[in-house]
Amino acid sequence: MITVFVCSGCGLHFPSDEIRRCPECGGTLSAKELEGRGRVAAATELSVPPEGWAAPHRLVLAQVDGGGLLLALATSGTPEVGSTGRLVRRPEGQLSWQGDG
Amino acid sequence: MSVAIASTGLTKFGRRNEGLIELLVEAGREALEGAPASARRPDCVVVGSMAAGALAGLESLVPRVANGLGLAGLPGWRVESASATGAGAFQLGAHLVASSAFERVLVLAGEKMTAQATGSTTTALARSLSANEVRHGATMPSMASLLSQLYLARYHLSIEDVAEVTVRNRACAQGNPKAQFPSAVTAAQVNESRMVSSPLRLLHVSAISDGAGAVLLTRPSSRESVVVRGMGQATDVLEVASRPMEPLGFRATRQAARAAYDQAGVGRKEVQTSEVHDAFAPFQLIDLEDLGFCGPGEGLAWTRAGRGDPNGVLPVNPSGGLLGRGHPVGVSGLAQIIEVDRQLRGEAGRMQAGSPRVGLAQSVGGLGSHNFVTILGREQSA
Numbered sequence A: 001m002i003t004v005f006v007c008s009g010c011g012l013h014f015p016s017d018e019i020r021r022c023p024e025c026g027g028t029l030s031a032k033e034l035e036g037r038g039r040v041a042a043a044t045e046l047s048v049p050p051e052g053w054a055a056p057h058r059l060v061l062a063q064v065d066g067g068g069l070l071l072a073l074a075t076s077g078t079p080e081v082g083s084t085g086r087l088v089r090r091p092e093g094q095l096s097w098q099g100d101g
Numbered sequence B: 001m002s003v004a005i006a007s008t009g010l011t012k013f014g015r016r017n018e019g020l021i022e023l024l025v026e027a028g029r030e031a032l033e034g035a036p037a038s039a040r041r042p043d044c045v046v047v048g049s050m051a052a053g054a055l056a057g058l059e060s061l062v063p064r065v066a067n068g069l070g071l072a073g074l075p076g077w078r079v080e081s082a083s084a085t086g087a088g089a090f091q092l093g094a095h096l097v098a099s100s101a102f103e104r105v106l107v108l109a110g111e112k113m114t115a116q117a118t119g120s121t122t123t124a125l126a127r128s129l130s131a132n133e134v135r136h137g138a139t140m141p142s143m144a145s146l147l148s149q150l151y152l153a154r155y156h157l158s159i160e161d162v163a164e165v166t167v168r169n170r171a172c173a174q175g176n177p178k179a180q181f182p183s184a185v186t187a188a189q190v191n192e193s194r195m196v197s198s199p200l201r202l203l204h205v206s207a208i209s210d211g212a213g214a215v216l217l218t219r220p221s222s223r224e225s226v227v228v229r230g231m232g233q234a235t236d237v238l239e240v241a242s243r244p245m246e247p248l249g250f251r252a253t254r255q256a257a258r259a260a261y262d263q264a265g266v267g268r269k270e271v272q273t274s275e276v277h278d279a280f281a282p283f284q285l286i287d288l289e290d291l292g293f294c295g296p297g298e299g300l301a302w303t304r305a306g307r308g309d310p311n312g313v314l315p316v317n318p319s320g321g322l323l324g325r326g327h328p329v330g331v332s333g334l335a336q337i338i339e340v341d342r343q344l345r346g347e348a349g350r351m352q353a354g355s356p357r358v359g360l361a362q363s364v365g366g367l368g369s370h371n372f373v374t375i376l377g378r379e380q381s382a
Ligand SMILES: [Zn+2]
Pocket: A007, A008, A009, A010, A011, A012, A022, A023, A024, A025, A026, A027
């Protein structure tokens, strides 16, 4: 399960509540628990990892069931666009994509 | 608006030996020396730089520039709007003249990017992203890659198709004496260049660069001049994945364009030359759609039909764009306006594309979180 935050005013969802208020409309954010399952909408691997990160550094945009798009790290290979899997929350706060199979 | 461009200055872009302030002063002197004698002493300065502290180790740019120009005592402001900083500085300068707060405003924008290792520069640029994106190690190229993939998938395009943008812009850059890359490339070269952030390759991505630009703004004279006709800007939700995504593109560009078209009293069909923000090649296709030059998903077909070519119905990036000119991030927005001004004056040299009388510049700040549109016209002022 992962927690996302949904605006009571406009319905936009956010990966964390550190922004406190909805940046779109100023509405309050409510926690929403999601199973975290979804499919990969886009994936990329940086050829040179960012400072402080080990190679390979891969990111995905995952279309999550009931939760819109979420950015996540992909730590086990570059996932195919359209492939299914689930998101988990890392202790450091990032989301991580785990592909099926 | 009652604001005219009196003169401009633009350095050559690329790896430069000079420091940030020297580049800004070079551009500023060119603008002041090109102005009518009566306008050569500005009464205010606006200085734009996205990341002078991180990239050049300098802050407090306004007095440094005023000192460098021999104009200590001049009041001024510094502007930062990420990769649209130059456009933001220009629009603030235009508002200062339009409001009659000042008569002659010298707008400058500069960036010194090559003094740092590429990794440090990439980290500095990524600070314009959301806190969540930075926490995931996202960079401008990786976020641009993800967004571009959504666009390409939506309209059933391939990344190989996008090489068209780089090929056309680099062909135009051959006529630009200030360009970092005044040389043509083929689609094969684009599609075989090294990967930066899959599927974006090196030749899909505008380059780290040094440079500066300057524009002297005044009230219009009775002679025919290039004037500011309309301006718009808008911000958006920082977290890219959380934004409303319909239609797929930059909502902040669409809002900025609407405001600029409304203020200018022109429709997009009256625009006769344009400079748009091609920091990443797919962005140019998105820009064309956001600006209303074509419909959603039609950017590539519109480009392939030659409609944006120098001899097309609406030339796009006849200067070579950011892909050809280079992208000193805080400067590009002002450089675009300078290129449009030169087209409207018929002074663009080998880049000249027809005899336009209305031109548009569009800049994307960050990953579309602070975008600007500026419309200029050549006209007789009252
Ligand atoms: Zn809201």
